[in-house]
Amino acid sequence: MTDLIHVTGGTPLNGRIRVRGAKNFVSKAMVASLLGDGPSELRNVPLIRDVEIVKGLLELHGVVVDHDREGGVLRMDSTAVDSAHVADIDAHAGSSRIPILLCGPLLHRLGEAFIPDLGGCHIGDRPINFHLDILRKFGAVVDKRPQGIHLTAPNGLRGTKIELPYPSVGATEQLLLTAVRAEGVTELSNAAIEPEIMDLINVLQKMGAIISVDTDRVIRIEGVKRLGGFRHTALGDRIEAASWASAALATRGDIFVEGATQPEMIAFLNTFRKVGGEFEVEDDGIRFYHPGGELSSIVLETDVHPGFMTDWQQPLVVALTQATGLSIVHETVYENRFGFTEALRGMGATIQVYRECLGGLECRFGQRNFHHSAVISGPTPLEAGEITVPDLRGGFSHLIAALAAKGTSTVHGIGLIDRGYENFTEKLAALGADFERP
Numbered sequence: 001m002t003d004l005i006h007v008t009g010g011t012p013l014n015g016r017i018r019v020r021g022a023k024n025f026v027s028k029a030m031v032a033s034l035l036g037d038g039p040s041e042l043r044n045v046p047l048i049r050d051v052e053i054v055k056g057l058l059e060l061h062g063v064v065v066d067h068d069r070e071g072g073v074l075r076m077d078s079t080a081v082d083s084a085h086v087a088d089i090d091a092h093a094g095s096s097r098i099p100i101l102l103c104g105p106l107l108h109r110l111g112e113a114f115i116p117d118l119g120g121c122h123i124g125d126r127p128i129n130f131h132l133d134i135l136r137k138f139g140a141v142v143d144k145r146p147q148g149i150h151l152t153a154p155n156g157l158r159g160t161k162i163e164l165p166y167p168s169v170g171a172t173e174q175l176l177l178t179a180v181r182a183e184g185v186t187e188l189s190n191a192a193i194e195p196e197i198m199d200l201i202n203v204l205q206k207m208g209a210i211i212s213v214d215t216d217r218v219i220r221i222e223g224v225k226r227l228g229g230f231r232h233t234a235l236g237d238r239i240e241a242a243s244w245a246s247a248a249l250a251t252r253g254d255i256f257v258e259g260a261t262q263p264e265m266i267a268f269l270n271t272f273r274k275v276g277g278e279f280e281v282e283d284d285g286i287r288f289y290h291p292g293g294e295l296s297s298i299v300l301e302t303d304v305h306p307g308f309m310t311d312w313q314q315p316l317v318v319a320l321t322q323a324t325g326l327s328i329v330h331e332t333v334y335e336n337r338f339g340f341t342e343a344l345r346g347m348g349a350t351i352q353v354y355r356e357c358l359g360g361l362e363c364r365f366g367q368r369n370f371h372h373s374a375v376i377s378g379p380t381p382l383e384a385g386e387i388t389v390p391d392l393r394g395g396f397s398h399l400i401a402a403l404a405a406k407g408t409s410t411v412h413g414i415g416l417i418d419r420g421y422e423n424f425t426e427k428l429a430a431l432g433a434d435f436e437r438p
């Protein structure tokens with residue numbers, strides 16, 4: 001298969017598809033298995049590239065992984081974890097952001113860790129200063145080398161008190177994965193509380209950890225000496241669900257997303273309704289549909305949970321090109337997440353990006369040189385284009401634009417989409433899309 005897809009747009013997407021476990025949880029639960037003495041079993045695992053990447057990382061460290069791909073079950077046995085394979089792990093440089101989360105588990109298991117340069121979507125600088133500050137506070141010694149970061153813990157890891165400058169998802173996970181086996185008590189203030197983090201806490205508690213979460217973003221962990229394995233079914237992927245919902249809206253379609261769940265999508269559902277989309281929540285999923293007539297423009301700010309998440313922003317912006325009036329979107333989580341709008345402009349969308357904060361939320365990017373607000377004027381018919389995928393969600397957004405556009409578009413670099421969307425071409429086919437992946 002080549003890395004491109006030809007899409008002939010203009011057909012509403014109609015039908016039923018299924019989403020499985022969340023990319024942003026499954027990969028972390030896989031890392032958690034490294035902390036356990038016994039075997040772990042994770043169910044509802046999607047076939048996405050990030051799972052393959054983390055499987056490779058675990059295997060490199062001696063974890064025996066059995067993957068029932070169709071059944072979506074991963075069995076991970078970390079009994080034989082024995083070395084950090086410093087040279088080999090370099091092969092994972094640039095693959096995803098997950099390697100940084102191996103620090104705590106490897107320091108506990110081996111007293112040493114080597115982390116190659118990270119990958120992930122290019123939607124901002126994505127520094128790891130919070131991660132390294134956390135690890136240092138636990139007592140780790142961090143040595144930055146040209147090809148990555150080497151960590152040791154000569155005196156073991158000890159519980160600590162930390163306040164995050166910003167409720168970072170990854171840094172909160174870093175702290176959890178390190179604190180559960182550190183000596184003593186750890187307290188984190190200004191923690192991220194995304195549903196994927198709560199499910200990671202579920203996993204860690206099943207393994208034997210003692211963790212409490214207060215309503216004011218404070219997480220407290222009492223370190224324990226050993227953890228066992230876990231058996232767990234991953235929560236569904238609310239980003240994938242929202243992406244298909246946005247595709248239904250942009251193509252005037254009707255999609256039932258099996259596996260989508262309401263509690264994790266409250267903020268998205270509110271916004272979807274304000275734009276004019278309709279939805280019906282069922283026990284096994286959510287039906288998202290365009291009810292006919294015009295869509296409404298909205299004012300939207302992305303935020304940490306329980307706000308409107310940044311990963312929902314890009315697919316929804318495509319639907320907003322079809323709404324009547326001016327929509328304003330203020331991106332407050334990443335400084336550079338509107339790059340994908342350039343291709344949309346090339347397809348006929350009217351989108352202007354601004355350095356200013358167009359919204360009321362306090363944001364870290366306001367007085368700096370980042371185009372992090374967008375004004376979308378609609379409705380604008382979209383014309384087919386030749387597009388190159390910039391990042392995971394931006395790529396899916398381009399796909400939606402091509403599906404909504406008149407004519408045949410060519411989307412290059414769709415391999416990036418496989419990182420977070422399971423079998424998306426099969427799902428497109430099930431929804432009646434007209435496309436060819438040569």
Ligand SMILES: CC(=O)N[C@H]1[C@@H](OP(=O)(O)OP(=O)(O)OC[C@H]2O[C@@H](n3ccc(=O)[nH]c3=O)[C@H](O)[C@@H]2O)O[C@H](CO)[C@@H](O)[C@@H]1O
Nearest residue numbers: 024126127128129130131166168169170171310311333334
């Ligand atoms: C694999 C995974 O789960 N990825 C998700 C995770 O990314 P990730 O965990 O990388 O995102 P963070 O929540 O850490 O990042 C949020 C903000 O904090 C900043 N920051 C973060 C860490 C740090 O050490 N220093 C720092 O300045 C980042 O640059 C960004 O501006 O949460 C994001 C926010 O919901 C999602 O968009 C990503 O899909």
Ligand SMILES: C=C(OP(=O)(O)O)C(=O)O
Nearest residue numbers: 097120121311392393420
């Ligand atoms: C930004 C994302 O992922 P990552 O952190 O893996 O780059 C995403 O899932 O949209």
